[in-house]
Amino acid sequence: MIETVRAGASAARAKVVIFDFDGTISLVRSGWLDVMVPLCVEQLADLKTGESQAALCQTVEEFVWRLTGKETIYQMMALAEAVRDRGGQPLEPRAYKKMYLDRLWLKIRDRIEDLRSGRAKPEQYMVPGAREFLDSLAGQGLRMYLASGTDHANVREEADLLGIAHYFKGRIFGAQDDLKSFSKALLVQQILSCTGGVAPDELLVFGDGYVEIEEVKKAGGVAVGVATAEPACATVDAWKRRRLIDVGADFIIPNYLALDELSSALFQVPVAQ
Numbered sequence: 001m002i003e004t005v006r007a008g009a010s011a012a013r014a015k016v017v018i019f020d021f022d023g024t025i026s027l028v029r030s031g032w033l034d035v036m037v038p039l040c041v042e043q044l045a046d047l048k049t050g051e052s053q054a055a056l057c058q059t060v061e062e063f064v065w066r067l068t069g070k071e072t073i074y075q076m077m078a079l080a081e082a083v084r085d086r087g088g089q090p091l092e093p094r095a096y097k098k099m100y101l102d103r104l105w106l107k108i109r110d111r112i113e114d115l116r117s118g119r120a121k122p123e124q125y126m127v128p129g130a131r132e133f134l135d136s137l138a139g140q141g142l143r144m145y146l147a148s149g150t151d152h153a154n155v156r157e158e159a160d161l162l163g164i165a166h167y168f169k170g171r172i173f174g175a176q177d178d179l180k181s182f183s184k185a186l187l188v189q190q191i192l193s194c195t196g197g198v199a200p201d202e203l204l205v206f207g208d209g210y211v212e213i214e215e216v217k218k219a220g221g222v223a224v225g226v227a228t229a230e231p232a233c234a235t236v237d238a239w240k241r242r243r244l245i246d247v248g249a250d251f252i253i254p255n256y257l258a259l260d261e262l263s264s265a266l267f268q269v270p271v272a273q
């Protein structure tokens with residue numbers, strides 16, 4: 001099942017495909033939002049400004065979503081900012097990030113250990129159909145990049161655990177301590193300006209976050225919003241769909257199971273009317 005949001009959208013000319021990782025291919029960190037949002041709300045509620053829990057949730061959800069796809073530290077900087085705006089004395093964003101990752105670890109530890117030991121199959125923690133789809137793109141000779149806002153070492157390990165690292169041939173990028181050294185925006189710019197040149201409409205992205213969709217659309221590429229309803233990933237999540245369309249997604253998919261339909265909707269050369 002694929003929804004075409006922008007009539008006439010086509011990735012028939014695609015040469016390069018960027019994939020976001022968490023929520024787009026990997027479900028290892030599924031549920032991260034339910035860790036990050038309450039943590040941020042707690043920090044703001046501690047300031048006792050009189051704002052309702054619902055109002056704080058709304059504030060937090062707004063900045064968390066707007067920065068989804070960017071390195072985690074940016075969401076933590078926004079939290080520090082929200083604390084400061086309310087007259088509080090924020091911790092260092094790095095301290096908030098550690099707090100978040102410690103809590104997230106409790107949720108995902110068993111998944112990673114089960115994958116490491118072989119007790120769990122990689123498919124258990126992947127958006128359904130992702131492997132077959134990556135296979136078919138590799139077969140078409142497309143150059144693929146994996147780009148994530150999660151720390152680089154974690155993305156590397158989790159891509160290995162899911163057995164998908166080889167599709168990207170070293171083109172795997174995650175968050176670095178030096179924020180200037182990597183971002184999805186930088187990656188898009190590098191791809192477009194590399195020798196041999198990739199034209200904007202030769203760029204295709206798959207993502208479930210604001211940032212990757214926005215950057216590729218700004219550059220003139222084609223964007224597929226992966227609005228999967230986790231953890232079953234059988235249907236479209238209405239909340240994600242709305243937001244991905246608002247930021248410019250050309251197509252929406254719930255997963256990669258309808259491989260033939262997906263490939264023809266994306267890559268068939270549109271017939272001139």
Ligand SMILES: [Mg+2]
Nearest residue numbers: 020022023209
């Ligand atoms: Mg994501």
